[in-house]
Amino acid sequence: MDKKFVEAIVQYAGGIPLVLEVWSRHFTDYDRNLWPSMLETLKRIPHEDTQKKLRISYDSLPKRAQNLFLDIACFFHGMSKDLIVKVLQDEDFFPDVEIQNLVHKFLVKYAESIYPGDKILSLHNAIEEMGQEVVRQEDEDEPGKRTRLMGYRDVIRVLGDCSVKYH
Structure with missing residues (x-):
């Protein structure tokens, strides 16, 4: 990756660390020969629209992962991962796998719990707001x-x- 390309990413991200973090995973999930096209897409997002910048990663998720992300953004932020898995798991859906995908994309993070071994699902406020805005726009x-x-x-x-x- 050349210096000009990195500088362009930083510029289009508005220098916002959270956007850079989410985009870094978004880019690494795709083959390098697609990066220039991806950069062109990001270039079209208005400079001040942080939610749209973050939504790029959400839009790239499979439907089930999108739904789980919206559930976390609307209902489960700050709750135990184990509890969420128990509530949402059924014979066809294993949320622990999708949660790991969301963590991999930097949309969800783990926070420490007061209980040893328990993980709390946490979202940055801007990412939580982006998820809630997706629902509002329905x-x-x-x-x-x-x-x-x-x-x-x-x-x-x-x-x-x-x-x-x-x-």
């Missing part, structure tokens, strides 16, 4: 049409709409 006006409800206002709005429709 339907900005109607929270009941989203895949997840976040916050009491959305829940009250949806429950209030239900009580009006079904009385």
Whole structure:
């Protein structure tokens, strides 16, 4: 990798360490001959739009990993990895593998727990906000049409709409 290429990545990342960290893994997951095309894609993201810069890594995930990431961003941030695995695991889905993929992509990190051997899933605030924004964009006006409800206002709005429709 040449110096000009690295300087371009730093420039397009806006010098933001979190974006550089996420992009570093994003680039290393692809063959080097694809990097110039990837850089062209990143170049088109507005300089001030950190969420879009972070979303590049989210968009590259398989659908199941995307869904798990959104679950963590909306509900499970700060919770035990073992508990999350128990809640979400079924005969066709093994979240511990997908969690490791999210950690590999620097979208999720492990934090220490007060219990030995337990790992807490943690997200940087900007990454958590990016995930929640992905959900909000599913339907900005109607929270009941989203895949997840976040916050009491959305829940009250949806429950209030239900009580009006079904009385």
